[in-house]
Amino acid sequence: xxxxxxxxxxMRVVLRPGAATTATPDExxxxxxxRVLVVSGTRGADTAQAVADSLGAACAGLHTGARMHVPVEVxxxxxxxxxxxxxxxxxxxxxxxxxxxxxxxxxxxxxPLIAVPSTYSGSEATPVWGLTEHGAKRTGRDPSVLPxxxxxxxxxxxxxxxxxxxxxxxxxxxxxxxxxxAPDASPLTGLMAEEGVRAMAAALSQxxxxxxxxxxRGRALYGAWLCGSCLGATxxxxxxxxxxxxxxxxxxxxxxxxxVVLPYALAYNAPAVxxxxxxxxxxxxxxxxxxxxxxxxxxxxxxxxxAELGLKESDLTTxxxxxxxxxxxxxxxxxxxxxxxxxRAAYEGEPLxxx
Numbered sequence: 115x116x117x118x119x120x121x122x123x124x125m126r127v128v129l130r131p132g133a134a135t136t137a138t139p140d141e142x143x144x145x146x147x148x149r150v151l152v153v154s155g156t157r158g159a160d161t162a163q164a165v166a167d168s169l170g171a172a173c174a175g176l177h178t179g180a181r182m183h184v185p186v187e188v189x190x191x192x193x194x195x196x197x198x199x200x201x202x203x204x205x206x207x208x209x210x211x212x213x214x215x216x217x218x219x220x221x222x223x224x225x226p227l228i229a230v231p232s233t234y235s236g237s238e239a240t241p242v243w244g245l246t247e248h249g250a251k252r253t254g255r256d257p258s259v260l261p262x263x264x265x266x267x268x269x270x271x272x273x274x275x276x277x278x279x280x281x282x283x284x285x286x287x288x289x290x291x292x293x294x295x296a297p298d299a300s301p302l303t304g305l306m307a308e309e310g311v312r313a314m315a316a317a318l319s320q321x322x323x324x325x326x327x328x329x330x331r332g333r334a335l336y337g338a339w340l341c342g343s344c345l346g347a348t349x350x351x352x353x354x355x356x357x358x359x360x361x362x363x364x365x366x367x368x369x370x371x372x373x374v375v376l377p378y379a380l381a382y383n384a385p386a387v388x389x390x391x392x393x394x395x396x397x398x399x400x401x402x403x404x405x406x407x408x409x410x411x412x413x414x415x416x417x418x419x420x421a422e423l424g425l426k427e428s429d430l431t432t433x434x435x436x437x438x439x440x441x442x443x444x445x446x447x448x449x450x451x452x453x454x455x456x457x458r459a460a461y462e463g464e465p466l467x468x469x
Contacts, residue, residue: 116301118300119298119300120300120303120347123240123347125261126141128263128264129332129335129339131332133266134161134168134267135167135168138165141263142169148172148202149172150204151176151195152165152169153215154176154206154207155208155209157208158209159176161207166205169205175195175199180208181215182368183244184214184244184245184246185246186246188215189218192215193222196219197223203228204227205229206228209232210233210369211368213261214244216229217259218245221243221258221259226262227260227261227262229263230264230267230270232271232274233279233338233369234283234314235285235286238264238342239264239338240260240342240343246361251361264339266332268332272325281367281369281370281373282369283334284373284407284411286337286338287311288354288376290307290311291307291390292345292348292351293306293341293348294308294390295383295445296348296349303344303348306343307340308397309397310338310339311337311341312398313340315410317333317334318334318410320333349443351383351442351445352379352448353375355437355442356457357371357372359433360420360425370417371420371423373411374417376407377411379460380394381459382446382456383446385446386445386446387445398410404466430454434454
């Protein structure tokens with residue numbers, strides 16, 4: 115018998131084409147919201163405006179100030195806007211930056227959050243928040259930031275460029291990967307993680323071949339939901355810690371960083387996680403899982419090295435020291451030398467295989 119604890123996340127999920135403007139008003143009404151602030155980034159402002167328009171009189175305003183890694187000053191401004199508008203709820207429309215800003219508002223104000231994702235990060239399915247201050251990104255968990263409803267609309271992702279679709283999707287896969295060897299994993303998260311990785315990997319290949327394929331886009335959102343739910347239910351390890359350091363301290367782009375680092379972090383942990391490797395092997399139909407992950411992303415045009423993302427070689431030791439300085443669960447002990455080994459391999463971006 116395997117002992118475990120599993121806590122189900124209380125949320126409602128809607129997935130269908132056109133849902134952004136048809137289901138979001140229904141979800142707001144179901145929650146009893148009458149003055150909803152819509153938040154987004156500048157890139158997704160047009161889509162957010164369409165959602166705001168669909169809310170009609172229930173929309174209290176549109177704020178387009180979301181930024182990557184949610185700087186504290188950006189969160190402070192959004193909270194001020196929400197309070198000035200007399201908002202009784204928030205709708206976050208866009209990628210991880212917009213969802214993250216919506217969570218920051220929920221964390222500070224307690225307002226219920228509806229998420230309308232336009233990428234595959236999976237953040238919308240988690241009670242995890244993140245804020246960046248003084249060059250360091252800190253994260254935490256709080257049930258108040260978990261969206262009450264998620265509205266998945268495949269049509270919102272049709273214009274998402276293939277390179278960004280790939281990196282966003284691999285970002286989601288990373289959640290499923292680390293959930294498979296998390297210390298607080300359960301049989302259910304294991305099933306969800308394996309299915310999420312399988313669904314996302316297959317969908318990304320189909321999206322790359324046909325970016326306007328609504329069905330493939332929908333399957334990618336399904337995979338993002340499963341992998342994100344695993345992130346919300348378990349504790350992440352070395353891979354996520356490295357990416358938080360690289361993003362928060364050095365400003366590297368979130369999804370691209372996850373995509374580059376994942377194969378190397380997985381290779382580092384591989385000797386200690388045979389069960390996770392077996393599940394991932396089934397999901398990817400591969401014997402050498404880290405190499406398969408490297409092939410998947412790179413074969414679809416994603417960046418393969420941290421050097422490509424703008425990291426300097428001289429930054430590697432600083433990043434390794436930061437990653438090793440904090441305690442967090444990982445199947446292999448994380449020393450500064452171990453973290454540096456992973457970072458250096460990811461910096462160079464060379465092919466790899468599991469020992």
